[in-house]
Amino acid sequence: MAAPPPLLLVFLFVTLSPLCSAIRSFPAAADVPRFAEAPDYRNDRGCPAVSPGSSSCDPSLVHIAMTLDSEYLRGSIAAVHSVLRHASCPENVFFHFVAAEFDPASPRVLTQLVRSTFPSLNFKFKVYIFREDTVINLISSSVRQALENPLNYARNYLGDILDPCVDRVIYLDSDLVVVDDIRHLWNTALRGSRVIGAPEYCHANFTKYFTDTFWSDPVLSRAFGSREPCYFNTGVMVMDLARWRAGGYRKRIEGWMEVQRRRRIYELGSLPPFLLVFGGNVEAIDHRWNQHGLGGDNVRGSCRSLHPGPVSLLHWSGKGKPWVRLDERRPCPLDRLWEPYDLYSRRGSKSGFGFGSGSGSSSSSSGSSTLMIGYTSYLL
16 A cells, blocks of 8 residues: 555644543634745755755754744744755754644644745645643743743653654754754764753853752652753754653653642743753753843733854744834844745835855855844944
């Protein structure tokens, strides 16, 4: 019998997924935004060959996992666009999109939207359903309601959701743009037995991420042992899924979430369990790969400037999102750097880009890929 078409395979995975059905309720229908078609990005010479019908098990692929939902859909599309725009080998990038089961936009609608917006992806993406009651009973209230969305915890389950042959993945949040060749991040070596890599910020006050209840408990406060933990942002991570699965890291994170339900040891959603499990044992990646905090704090969402140095990824973590502030006509200066990747059809296709392209070829012009701080200082 002939193999089912790729679109059928996507939903066959959904049907057989071991994760349980969700319990949140959403409106019955969604007014899904329309997006302009992205340019047709093609590989440079020297890129590994990829057959048109290759599966996610192809060893030449760069795997990227992201969530996909109605609220952040515009950000996700811009993030994908930025990755392809700057990739030297865009045809070797495979996207794994994780969607909530009862999101107003169904998985079928999201799949069609991605395919129509990025025809050059062909079938190099999958849409998976994250069934929320896998984690809903482990989530406690947070400083900002958006941080309580079960989909924020989907990164904990990538080892279960993605195909077993995918043993390495880059996880990206939906409120960022990549302005460099993603393969540079993909090639990060996770030395020793390290499971994840991320930019670390050791100057940050690590104690503030946990409550007095945590630090005053003689058992809990020894959780880090001899490790010297530093803060890292979980919105950009290189993950070794083979080590993740073998080490049972999903269970370790869930264990700390269970403690949180009983003792209230932190305030910030899905981040602290990662800090507890991996803090002090993270492969440190150059800060250029997560210039985070551009959305301001979790209450006011005020404007922020960049950290000194070159930039490969801009991340609007925090309350303020660039598409919201742009639509409200009160953008922060750095929001203008997100705008060129926005394919939302009301704005139309963009004729120019705020950054040079990667070395991959397309109908757009080529140029250098990395943003230098001098450029953003000019905007500020």
